[in-house]
Amino acid sequence: HTYDPEAIRTWIFPTNYAKRDYQFNIVQKALAKNILVALPTGLGKTLIAAVVMYNFYRWFPQGKVIFMAPTKPLVAQQIGACYEVCGIPPAETVEMTGSLPPKTRKSLWDSKRVFFLTPQVLQNDIQRETCPSSDVVCLVVDEAHRASGNHAYCEVVRELTLRNPHFRILALTATPGQDNDIVQALINNLRISMIELRTEQSADIVKYLHGRTVDTVNVPFDDSLRRIRSDLARLITTYVAQLPGSGLPTDGTRVSPYQVQLARTRSRQRLSGPAQINQMRWAEALFAVVSNLSRAMQLLSYHGVRCGHACLETARTEAMEGPRPPSKTKRELYEGPMFRGLMTQMQEHLKDPARYSHPKLARLESIILDHFSRDDIVASLPAGQSTAASSPTTTSTTTRVMIFSQFRESVEEIVSLLSHHSPLLRVMSFVGQSTGKTGKGLSQKQQLEIIRQFKSGNYNTLVATSIGEEGLDIGEVDLIICFDTQGSSIRLLQRMGRTGRKRQGRIVVLLAEDGEEALFKRSQQTYQKVQEGIMSRKWDLAFCRDSPRMLPAPVIPECSEQALDI
Structure with missing residues (x-):
């Protein structure tokens, strides 16, 4: 050169x-x-x-x-x-x-x-x-x-x-x-x-960090959600039982989409011979059903009845109304009394105005309203950022909240819930560009405009999918709420990094019972293991x-x- x-x-x-x-x-x-x-x-x-x-x-x-x-x-x-x-x-x-x-x-x-x-x-x-x-x-x-x-x-x-x-x-x-x-x-x-790595404990960056607290909130299922999960688990178990040797758990609440994917791969390897073609087709149909049901269980458990119902309804529509006739296995599932009864039960839950789709939504609503009514939020802002004695209106102008949820259906449900508290809460969704099953995405121009309005205070609450985790300059955020937990330590770190940049921040992680707390702890441990492995040179990196x-x-x-x- x-x-x-x-x-x-x-x-x-x-x-x-x-x-x-x-x-x-x-x-x-x-x-x-x-x-x-x-x-x-x-x-x-x-x-x-x-x-x-x-x-x-x-x-x-x-x-x-x-x-x-x-x-x-x-x-x-x-x-x-x-x-x-x-x-x-x-x-x-x-x-x-x-x-x-x-x-x-x-x-x-x-x-x-x-x-x-x-x-x-x-x-x-x-x-x-x-x-x-x-x-x-x-x-x-x-x-x-x-x-x-x-x-x-x-x-x-x-x-x-x-x-x-x-x-x-x-x-x-x-x-x-x-x-x-x-x-x-x-x-x-x-x-x-060479890797130049720093953690929040590194001596040369500690003085540039502002403190942030991390609170975990364990949220038990309510009785209605518990019954729906139990019925869905029985449906999953019915189909898992027809896959002997799959290695999948016999408890339907414990079957994850990732486990199904691994079992399906093993099955394809085992049934790869020409003489086993019919057996493989039969197994493939069963795995397809179990995969859809396990994904619905995950959504139901961590995001609520609305997301779980939408997942099942999408799977049913694609199978029964798609260009190809459904397999015998899918027809038996979607026309069977167990599936119909489950869907009816979910619809009844959603019709009840006194019920939340998931108890997490009630806790989320309570945490946000409490945040926007706290006197110390305005008092803690740097000079010149608060304008008067604290009041809900002043607080809602000066403080910012960001909520993360992995799925668009969940984002839209959270936005709908919090919008009832306008003008105290000025809520906007922030999603990716691709058009999903729940509607069109946001163009780049729309995304940048939403960020501009959030930073200027026209919106004070942003509800985001993963698009809000990575890199974008969102501005100062005082409260982060993780509506779901990421198994990925990278994504968890990026979510948490949205607060505590120029002033004290708070992170609240909502954890549904039956597995989400363990997922959260595992992602934290993974992050710590990576930092320690690199910095202490325990890992033999070439x-x-x-x-x-x-x-x-x-x-x-x-x-x-x-x-x-x-």
Whole structure:
């Protein structure tokens, strides 16, 4: 790569923001090696990325600098964030989307130097040779924990390396993975030479963290929900009993969709011979039924009757009214008295105005109303943010709440419930772009507008699916409520990272009886195990030794701390 001999004598660290030693130290290492940076949410990974990108932009006048993020809203957000840190000229910067014609993208690759895009766009342009791969000098990978298997992140690095082995990689994440093998795969896929990991207990970041409390609330089932679960469990057990040797639990409440998937895979391997084709078809039909029923049990137990009923009704409609006639097994299930009786029971529960779909909803409602009526919420805000003596109206203007639930049906139910408390609660749903069975998703423009209104106070309560977990700058949030529990330590960490950034925060995790508490504890233990395994070097991780030297030997640039014109 052609370099600027004057520029490479220094690397610049901007003083426009208060200097944090851990950011400075990580940037210094990231300029020289391919590094995976694992920092808790809200501690300035974007600043690290922007400074690294800026220095490669300075050093290589013809080089291409690329920032990859997994979703379009994240891509759009990072353009502004990086510009605010270092002020790379907007005329040299572009957001590339798949909606741009290939010819237009080719022109932009030729004329621009700094690119913000999703990995799918970059992969396509590399394969079409629209992207000048040989000119790439720096690649930033946001939410890098996604780089597993055949994810587009992995394909991009492989394709680029084939054409140009000399480029710097900076990978960013809140936590790198669930176990040793996953972290090792991440290292291999992104050619990582070093991990820079910090936890909330790390000495160099503790002073930048604001305290946050984590409260778990155990929620028992009510009698109606308990009866419905019992009837659904009997239905599951009926079909599991027809799968001898499957290894599935005989208690229908203990059969999870993941267990069904594993048992189904084993069955396919066992019944793979030509002589067993009829037996395999019969087993496949049974597994399909058990899979649908176990998913409904999970939704019923953790999210409530409405979500469980919607799951069963969707499965019934697809089977009985789809383009293909239903299998004998499905017809017997959906036309049978046990299924019909179960659906009637669920409908009766939902018709009763005095009943919540799940007792969690009652606890959620109580916690939120209590939060918005507390005097100390306004009192704890920084000077200038509260406007008068505390009152429900003042509190609802200054404080923000975010609720996470995995499924859209649950999000819409929570929004409907809390909207009855307007204007104290100004509630909005925040979901992904894809169109689901419950309706259309939100476009990128709509998502960004909702975030803007939430940050400005037009909404004070946001109810989000996983789209709200990852990376997006939601603003200050005082209370996080996890309506369900994530088995993934990464997603749990990202949810919790939405609060406690600039002031004290609180997290409440609602745990349904019969299994959800154990799931929550397991995800916390997994996170702690990963951090300990990496930091104590108990894990025997093999790092890539071929981080390219980007500057000519023996040049070692000296740091110049200076304010940048932005």
